[in-house]
Every structure is written in C-alpha cells, then in structure tokens.
Amino acid sequence: MIVAMQETATEEQIQQIIEHLVRMGFSVHRTTGVRQSILAAVGARIDFDTRNLEVLPGVQEVHRISAPYKLVGRTFRPEGTVVKFANGLAIGNAEVVVMAGPCSVESREQLFTVAQQIAQAGARVLRGGAFKPRSSPYSFQGLGLEGLKLLREAGDKFGMLVISEVMEISQIEMMLPYVDILQVGARNMQNFNLLRELGKVKKPVLLKRGIAATLEELLLSGEYIMAGGNYDVILCERGIRTFETYTRNTMDISAIPIVKKLSHLPMTADPSHGTGRRDKVAPMARASVAAGADALLIEVHHDPDKALSDGAQSLFPQQFAQLMGELRMIAPAVGRKMA
C-alpha cells in the first residue's frame, strides 16, 4: 500500500500515519520528496480498507499495490486452470465449449425437444433453470427438483453435461446429484455466505459477473470460493449496466481478455443475458469467441414466443445451429477449435 501525504502535511501527521500503519501490522518505508512524503506500507493483510487511511488528517491519497486477491491471480497458476469432467470434456484448454438450453425448464417435452436439437448442433453442456425467482411477484417461479431431474435425464440421454443455477445455500444439497456445474447468477455474485458454502463443494462453479461489478470484484468473489478449497471456478461475463438503453445490458467483451490476463481461471461469456435480445446473440457470441472466451452460455428454445421466461433472448434451434457453424470458422483464428 502506498500512502501519499499532502504537501501541507505536518511532521506530526506523518508520524501518526506511520504509527497507525505499524499498529495495523504493516512495515513502513518512507520517502521524503521535495513536494511531499510518500509511505510504502508492506504487509500480509489483503483485506485492509484503504479508506480508513484516506480520511485521516494529512493524507492525500492511498493506493493498494497488491491485488486484494491471491488464489485467483494469474501468478498463482501461470499455466491456467483447466476444469476437467469425467466424460473427458474440459473448459479452459484449446477447445471452446458451448453450453446451451432453455432459460427455464418448463416441461419434459420442451426440455427434450430443445436438448436433442442443441446436442445435434454441437452443444456439450445442457443449461436450464429449475429455480426462477422473478423480478415480478406475479410470474412463473420454476419447476424446482422436478426440473433438476429432467435436466439430468435429458443431459444423459443426449450426451451432455448439466449446468443449473443455485440461488441459495439450502438448494446446494438437492442439486448435487443432478448437475455437473453449479451456476451462480449475477445477483448472487456477492452473496458471500453462498460463495463460502460453494467453496466446500466438490463440483465446478460457474460464477457470473454482477451487473454493477468491476472485474476486480468478480475476481474477489472467485477468491471466496477458492479460499474454501474449491479450485474449479469458471468466470462469466453477462453484461453490465450502463447508460445505453437500447439493450438491457451492455455486454463487456473486453472483460474476456482482461480476466484471461489477470487470472488463471477459465473465462466464459453469456451473450443471451449480455444483450437480452435474440437478434444480438449471434454477433456477440461470435465476438466472444474472437476475443478469446473459453466457453459460451446460450439460451435456445424451440418456441421462444411461448417461453415462460426470457423468450426474447432465446435463439431458435436453427439459429443456434447456424451460429455453431460460424463459431467453427472463427475459433481457428485464435488458435482453437470448438469442443
């Protein structure tokens, strides 16, 4: 941590800051310049709230040097994390994985119809929501356990792994027998109690970026899970909130190369939530692979107009198949191929 003192700071103020830092467990190196003094505080604590120094008398500004995370940083595992599954599939290596399926599991017929078509087109993981707490208290809320069982059955039948979203701690146990990847949604990215529990689980976790979360905060949430012992964390960009109103969110494609540089964890993209509009999903899916994404999450529905949730952002199966073809052409440009 670097503390820059104001030009007008008195020697007494500087001494107080130094003592404060020492009391917090830091060792301090002081540089006295022509205009101001600069204190470099070195120590093991990474959870120090720098604002506590900023508001003290004589302090101009404070910069944290070490990133506030350890385990998710690229240095921890420079070669990169590859999350491996029993069926041989892996996320984070040279093969780009596509996870697809409906927003919500609505019925056996719906799920199996979609699952067959996406498997045939090249999806390797089946996605679908079993719990759907909605922003309106008057909407469809999901099939629950029944949805999980259908996902497992459809995944097994069509040769796909299964991913589904966990909304709260009490659902974890129930989900474990049915899913291969536990997904944490954007609204739960900073539900630290949930993250802590997922740190104890022996299955991979896909963690989505919150709509107002910086990339540093996304990484810190990943740290929460890894700190609990679960190192199979997959990160995901799904759009942030900006002033632009044409799309529900602004998908931050640059998050992909940035996270790949800062962290060793696989970085994926969800263009369905990232744009919220069917006609923008394919361009943004292509852009994600071109920018280096390790995997994609794409919503597909065989009859989106009748979907009980998020139909507007679901591709038709034919659109999905066409997109897969385009992705197969783009992947080699970044030295990869589609899984």
Added chain:
Amino acid sequence: MIVAMQETATEEQIQQIIEHLVRMGFSVHRTTGVRQSILAAVGARIDFDTRNLEVLPGVQEVHRISAPYKLVGRTFRPEGTVVKFANGLAIGNAEVVVMAGPCSVESREQLFTVAQQIAQAGARVLRGGAFKPRSSPYSFQGLGLEGLKLLREAGDKFGMLVISEVMEISQIEMMLPYVDILQVGARNMQNFNLLRELGKVKKPVLLKRGIAATLEELLLSGEYIMAGGNYDVILCERGIRTFETYTRNTMDISAIPIVKKLSHLPMTADPSHGTGRRDKVAPMARASVAAGADALLIEVHHDPDKALSDGAQSLFPQQFAQLMGELRMIAPAVGRKMA
C-alpha cells in the same frame, strides 16, 4: 402497452402481432397512420416481458404504459404511508427521523458508548449490523445473535428503536424478538425469495436501493414485500455506481423527490454508504433533508479508526451532534421538524 409497427411492416405481420397480443390476454386497439400502424394493448397483466414483442417481425418498438407495480404506486394510497411504532415514533409524517449507530456491533462497550451519545444528540433509532458477510473472505463477520441482544438492550436503555440488517431467510425468526425494523441491504434488493418471506412478517422493512438498481426496480422490490401482505415498507437511497471514482458510490439525492412522487412509501437516505467517506456524510445528510427525506441512516463510531468495518464512513459522536443541529435548522425549510 403500445406497439409501434415499422413503416415497412406488412399487413400480415400486423395481424400476427394483434393475434399474439390477444393470445396473451390483451385487447387491442389499432390506429393506422400515414407512416405506420400503432397498436394499443390493454389488459390486466403487469408482468409481461415487452422484449417478447420487440423481437417479432415488423415491430419497431414497444412501450409499457402502466407501471409494472400496483401497490407501491402513489395512486394506491395518495395520502402517503406513515409507518408507526409502539413508542409513538413514526416515519413518513412531518417529523424527520434519524437512525444512527455503528456499522457493526463489535462489543457491549462499543455499542453502549455510541448509543448513549447518539441518543443524547437526538437519534431515535439505533442501527448496527449483527451479520457482516464481507467482500473479503478474510474479514470480521459479525457477532450474530449476541449482537442482536446487545442492540435490543442498548435501544431499550437509551430510548431508541432498533434496526438491523437481515441477510437471509434463516435469520428472520432469530431477529424478530430483537429488532423493530428489518433492513434489507443493497445486495439483497432483488433477492426475491427473501422479499417474499418479509412480506409475511409483521414488522416494518427498510429496503435499500441496489447499487445498479433503477428506481422502478426499487419500487418493484417494494411491491414484492407488499404483495405478501406487509405494507410497512420504507425505501432508502444509499448510492449508485457510476463512472466517478472519487467516492465509492454516487449518492443520487434526486431519488428522494422522485420516489416521493411515484410512491406513497416513506423515502429515506443513507449518506454513510452513499458516500463512503466521513467528510462527505454531513453535507449529504443535510442535502437529503433539504430534498425531502423522511429519515436518515447514519453510521457513528466513538473510535472509527479502530472500527472493525466501515470506520472511514463513520462520524465521530461530536460530528454527529453538530450535524443534528444543522438538520434542525434545515427541516423547517421543507415544512418539517426533526423527530
């Protein structure tokens, strides 16, 4: 709902949209203009996802007319909601209420020291966190039940009501005997399962705006609680995320008059989280009252440098007492006085 068709829309496309709307339960009025056709869809559903129409062929744009909420709207209760407590205090009438206290309950000594000083200065509600899931997995996590008991004891001793934050459904039962108001933090503003449970509770709920939540979304979350039967909902502005980096959040003071116009619910402000810096708390507290806030939430700590959380945004007790004096001068300018 208004659906504007593209100038190039065919008659067949227009008919399909009309049929689609009728199928969804709307009745449709069509206006055929020189440039384009406009469809007015009238019906009882308020949870319709307008994007489902936006992506259909021939549609130019869709506007929802009725607000997606009913119970929280000003028309539901034009005279305004006043949340009343057994000791005679009320939030939402001509008296502005100040809720104050430390970020976290750290110890009996800390809490009672702060409580005595703020009560003397005019605080009418004691605030304090018992559960503190933190953004870093390596930080202090709160005293839990012990903290709740201390809050109740201190509140009773110094004549203040008690407010504390509920983080998850499992904590509600435990908290009810000890608190007068249940607070929902910004990160949980869209935790719909939690909101649903709070709708069944017989105690007032203070709901904070999420850092990326629009005011419409805040109102819709209030609707969730009211829809469950709990009409004692209090809303709170506590800063939103913007591009400005000097403060942690940008406190949106304009949210106060806007919510007061759109809704009958009391609207309050939290300048401590809204700014994140002690030296900005007093100006923003004054601004909130000047803009019409019904109550304030202010963090106070007798030794902020040693606070286990958020010390940087906590006022010293003397600063708090001075602020109370300033607020007493401002309140009459908006036809009110301090409770």
Added chain:
Amino acid sequence: MIVAMQETATEEQIQQIIEHLVRMGFSVHRTTGVRQSILAAVGARIDFDTRNLEVLPGVQEVHRISAPYKLVGRTFRPEGTVVKFANGLAIGNAEVVVMAGPCSVESREQLFTVAQQIAQAGARVLRGGAFKPRSSPYSFQGLGLEGLKLLREAGDKFGMLVISEVMEISQIEMMLPYVDILQVGARNMQNFNLLRELGKVKKPVLLKRGIAATLEELLLSGEYIMAGGNYDVILCERGIRTFETYTRNTMDISAIPIVKKLSHLPMTADPSHGTGRRDKVAPMARASVAAGADALLIEVHHDPDKALSDGAQSLFPQQFAQLMGELRMIAPAVGRKMA
C-alpha cells in the same frame, strides 16, 4: 407520440393536454380505458421535447414513437449505404476495410516508416492526427498543416487513402485538399455547428460516438450531417464510459449489430481508443469483425514507447500484421473478406 394520462387525471386536464398537442401541430386520437386515458398524437414534428408534456398536470408518461431522425434510419435506404472512393475502395459492402496509422503525425520519418509497414500488411486507409488539443495544457499539440501534407504524401506513396480528424470549423477548408475522409472525434459528436458545416462538404465524414452518447444520439448527430446534404456518413464505436476502471473506456461491441439494424450507414470500430491498451486491441478488433463491423480504425506506431501521444494503445507493426492475418480468417464467418 403517446401520452398516458394518470388514473386520477380529471377530464379538464385531459382536455388541456389535447389542446396543447393540437396547438403544437399534432392531431390527437384518444382511447379511454378502464384505468386511464391514452392519447396518440400524430404529426410531422420530430424535434418535440417530450418533457414539456411530462411535467403538465395529469400526465403520467410520454413515449415518442417515431425515432427522432429520418435520414439515417434503415427505412430511408434499406439496401444500406456504401461509401465509395475514387480508387475503387468502398466502405459498407462485403469487404472489411482497415484504416491504420499513428495517433499523431510526429515527423516524416515516423509517418513513412509506419505507413510502409501497415500498407504491406493490408491497411487500405492511412490515419493520423494533425491537430491534437490535449487534455493537459502542457502536452504536444500536433503538426497542423505540415502533418496533413505528410499524410497525403505518405498515403499516395503507399497506395492508401487518408483520414484525419477535424477539430473545428476553421480547419475544414485547410483539410479538404489533403484528406479523403474527415473524422469527427468523440468530443465533437454533438458540436452541432461543426456537423452542420460538414453537411455541406463533398467528402465522406467518419463520426465517432461520444463516450457518454447513446446510440440514438449518435444517429441523430449523423442526421445533422445528412440533413445538410452530405450522405456519405460513416459511424464509429470507440468505447463508452462505465463504472469499470481497468480500461479507460468500455468498448460496446453490441453497438455494431444495433446500428447496422437501425441505420443504413456503415458502422465501424476503433479498438485502440475503445480499450486504450495495446494488449486489448487485437482481441477487440477480432470481436468487432466477428460482430459485423464494416471497417476498423487501428493505431500503429513503429516505436510506441517514444510516441508523443497514445503510445500505450498503439500496436507494433508486427502485431498489426499478425492481427490482419487473424481477421482474414474471421471475416468469412460473417460472409465477408478483408479489403
């Protein structure tokens, strides 16, 4: 325009709004529903400020139906605009054009060194700034007319067209003999006096999106130029300001497919300014082409560490050449090839 009246609006208020609209030149159709009245106002004016109605008594909300632009809309020219140049190059057809060069023209040696290398790698337009008003009053301000002459000479020598930024009206005349495309920077996107003058010019204009401009505002600025008679307008995404701080701007790749749908004008992307960091330029350039961009603007410098401006976002010539190879692999996935 649609005006939804409040449920509590009186008949007198409704009549006043109708009269107000008629006075403004609209004809009005009224629908009286169970809950509220809705007024559809039809007329030729597209510059009406809807807020004037929003603040009138009894009005709930106002929605503009027709987009506030005419000439830039896709309906005006459904087949799309192709901007053609004397040497046969075109922007907006099946060939993706790359414009490259240094941020500023610094010297003949610098410019010719870069120009030769990028031309060889496949750039078809040479970019370079002659006027560089900088955010610090203490920085390099550009070579001016001398820079324009060097650009023309280098462009001719290496077979490239020339694009350079015009900062104010007084520079237009001076620039016309030397450039093939006049570029309007993000800060001038709403300099309406400048846009009006560019509407009279007989050369294509590349208009960059402002860092806080919505896509509707970008289109409206394009309208300004077209309204003056200059239909050769090219639009450009170059990053918007968001809460994320890792990159200077967040490049909004979704702007590419959105603008292509709303407008007939060619849509291009500037990943150098869009990210501000050399190591993010190539991923975002690839993403732009994958999302359907008609052209790219890329900064290249043979010795970026010594560049007088924006060296940090300039590619080395070898990096540029490698990127061109990658783009040649991606373009066919969207049915195109590199020009």
Added chain:
Amino acid sequence: MIVAMQETATEEQIQQIIEHLVRMGFSVHRTTGVRQSILAAVGARIDFDTRNLEVLPGVQEVHRISAPYKLVGRTFRPEGTVVKFANGLAIGNAEVVVMAGPCSVESREQLFTVAQQIAQAGARVLRGGAFKPRSSPYSFQGLGLEGLKLLREAGDKFGMLVISEVMEISQIEMMLPYVDILQVGARNMQNFNLLRELGKVKKPVLLKRGIAATLEELLLSGEYIMAGGNYDVILCERGIRTFETYTRNTMDISAIPIVKKLSHLPMTADPSHGTGRRDKVAPMARASVAAGADALLIEVHHDPDKALSDGAQSLFPQQFAQLMGELRMIAPAVGRKMA
C-alpha cells in the same frame, strides 16, 4: 508516480523500467520487497500518460501520486478563491449567489418579464442563452448578438449581472461587451482550444462539468483556463449520465463538497439541467445549498409551456420566489446567507 512490478518480473525487466523512467525525466527510488519491487518515480512532469508504463513487460500497475493539476488544487490558494465583480457582488464568500433566467433569450418581452420577476425575488445574476445549437437540426437556434444586447439591457435595468454561454472561439470577442461571466457548457468542457482562449480573457468563466466527466477532468479543464492567466474560474455541477432513466441526468450533489475540498475555486450547481424536470429543480436547489454550493444557476420562464427550449425544466416565477424563501432558511445551517 508509483510503479509496482509483477512478482514474476525479471531483474532485466525492472532495469528496463527504471531506464525508461529516467529517460522520461524522472528520478527513481526502488524498494525491493519479499513479493515484488516497487519503483517510486519523482519528477516535474504532470502530463505523463501512465498507460505507457502499464503495457510494458513486467509491470503490474501504475499509480499517479501527484494530481495532474497544479493551479486549481486547494494547496495553491488554501484560503479559497473569491470571484469579485464591480458592483460588489462576489462568488465564493459567505453569500450564496443565485443566477436565474430563461434557457434561451426569445424576445425582449419574454426576457424583461422574467428578469423583473427574478430580480424582485432575489436573483443577482441574469442568465440566458443567445446561441442555441440544438441536438436536432430542425430546432430554434437562438437570437445571437441581438440576444446578448437584450441580456445586457435587462441586466442593467433590473440590477443584475449577466452570464451567457460561449459556444466557440469566434463568439468570445462579440460577447465580451455584453456579459459579466462567460459560461462554458458541458459539451465544451474538453474543448481545449476554447479553454485556452478563455484563459486570455479578463472576465470570469463558469465551467460546467461534462455529463461523462470525472471531477478530476473537470479540475483539469479549470487548470487549462488558469494556465492561460485567467484565475477567475467558477466550476459547476449539472448532472452526469448514469443508468437511471427517470431523469435525463443524475445530479451529483456530492461533487459540491468534493470539489470544495480538492480545489480553491468556487463550486456551483445547476439543478435545472441537473434534473431536466421542473418538479425536481427546487428539491435539488435546496440540496445544493445544504451541501455547500457557492451559487446556483436556475432556469425560470414566465410561460414555460411556450418556451422555445427547455421549458420542461424552467420554474414559474412564483415557484422561483418560493424557492428563494426556502434557500434563505437553509443557508444559515451552513453558516451562510443568500446574497
């Protein structure tokens, strides 16, 4: 400037960075820690682009220590700047000044009607736009010189100073005989050529914050003017762009106390543009004074429904008079009175 090297940086990389810094004119102090090396670069240059270091091999992150401005910083003039006028009025002392008037000067009758009423209510400066380049090419564009003459005449007649907006360099000369303060609008906050010319003028300049400008950028634009020799700079908050859509802009009240701390320049607020809605102007004007604003800019029109621009955000004269009464009650709470 502080350069933190990566943990994995080689000694050779560290040496290269040191040499790079020395070549740029900095002297460098190195601290070698257990985890990483930290370089403190000290020197006179304040316009250094830190990204140039960020992209070099081995660099983890770079922090600028000294603010990139000198003249506008609080240390330059700790007692604060008071801008004084010939008639005895001053901005920046214990008296809060209100500047009011119509958005645009539309006619003699309009201007004089408004001017008389606001002067009577306590406005000390008359505002009004003479040049109105509009976002739509089809709107009223202002009276120009005739408008300036009317402003001067009305100001003199009713005992008010005059402020009006300068849009481009060519207007400065024309405006000087008629105005007491030159206003720079939000869109021109980074029009550095214009700022440079205003640095040579002998009249005060009121500089508005751009809708996407950080406070640091606002201060740097103030620096531009001061660097030219004009020290009478007044800063102004007028709303920033955020994700919230209910108001056109989100007025950042916290900018007032922040700028007052960082700079010695007077800080003012424009609640009319800050909110864009008449019914929010009074609450935000009160909030601004409560937060410490030195002056306010408020739009008033005697017949806003017929205003040629921005009628929706103009107060009626009676509303303005009532607001002045409220402000007189609030000012003493911050140790001030209304001028």
